[in-house]
Amino acid sequence: MRGEAVAVDFGVTPFDGLPLPSRVTICEVGPRDGLQNESTVLPVEVKAEFVDRLVDAGHTVVETTSMVHPKWVPQLADAEDLLRMVVPAPGVRYPVLVPNERGLDRALDLGVRDIAVFGSVTETFARRNLNRGVDESLEMFAPVVARARDAGIGVRGYLSMVFGDPWEGPVPTRDVVAVATRMMALGCTELSLGDTIGVATPGRVEDVLDALVASGIGIDALAVHFHDTYGQALSNALTALRRGVTRFDTSAGGLGGCPYAGSATGNLATEDLLWQLHGLGVETGVDLHRMVDTSIWLAGRLGRPSPSRTVTAFAG
Structure with a gap:
């Protein structure tokens, strides 16, 4: 999915003089990236219902869980049980994060058809998150991606610390391009920034x-994954949309953060992005009201209100 061509359907009435894509795909990351940073560990039955509710709301990509060792992410220790409980719906992708070949083996044994690997632009975060540097991380990912592609499995590459690092500060764009192009060269089918x-x-x-586009990575291969620490996530999403991005990572009710980056707050709430996109006439295929109901339901099980402004507005 590399190259200079931008395969985006700009079919929506222009906004501010710039046309927008007519439709986007939302990757719902709540079950994995959202729940991994919650202090409350939900029963596996609740997680399975969460996934089913997201699919029922119209999601076609639901990041389900992670094969990371339970020692590091105890909230997702029930990954194998969850994958056995979730009955895949036709046309829906259920990516699973795998850290290494052992994780890939576990995923393949459970019939997983989409995986994700998690890299970093910065050395400090790579060592804190993966216990190895950027070069070593890419070497670890290479056989994982190759084996997955040989098996006909899609590979989503996550690239963290694209804009800033709590230990290293602002991240130079040239460093982002250097690592991003190497991850795509491994064979990733898409790259989430x-x-x-x-x-x-x-x-x-x-x-x-x-x-990134100038480096040869097509805009159609890129996704964006924003956190809302400074209240900029929606503005950043709109900027990406106007640049032709059609893949957005969001989390139901704004769940999530990063257990290895203490300053990270929640992900961009799915409902907040839906409210914006639907207001612009951009199709998502996801039902806002069902998402609000799901986030209210989940907040009750987590014992705290949803931080999503849209969920709060509808609930009030």
Whole structure:
């Protein structure tokens, strides 16, 4: 999915003089990225119902769980049980995060058809999150991606610390391009750009996207993953949309953060992005009201209100 061509259908009435894609795909990351940072560990039956509710709301990509060792992410220790409980719906992808070949083996044994690997632009976060540097991480991913592609499995590459790192500060765009192109060269079928600590601003988003496209990565292969630490997630999402991005990672009710980056707050709430996109006439295939109901239901099981402004507005 590399190259200069931009395969995007700009079919929506222009906004501010710039046309928008007519339809986007939302990757719902609540069950994995959302729940991994919650202090409350939900029963596996509740997680399975959560996944089913998301699919019922219209999601076609639901990041389900992670094969990371329970020692590091105890909230997802029931990954294998969950995957056995979830009955895949036709046309729906259920990506599972795998850290290494052992994780891939476990995923393959359970019939997983989409995986994700999680890399970092910065050395410090790579060592804190993966216990190895950037080069070593990419070496670890290489056989995972190759084996998955040989098995006909889609591979989503996550690239964290794209805009800023709590230990290293602002991240140069040239560093993002260097690691991103290497991850795509491994064979990833898409690349999700992570604003892990929520420091991105629209200008930086434009700069990074333009640089990646100039490097030969098609805009159609890129997804964006924003956190809302400084309240910029929706603005950043709109900026990416206007640049032609059609893949957005969001989390039901704004769940999530990163257990290895203490300054990271919740992900961009699915409902907040839906409210914006639907208001712009951009199709998502996801029912906003069902998502609100799901996030209210989940908040009750987590014992705290949803941080999503849209969920709060509807609930009030």
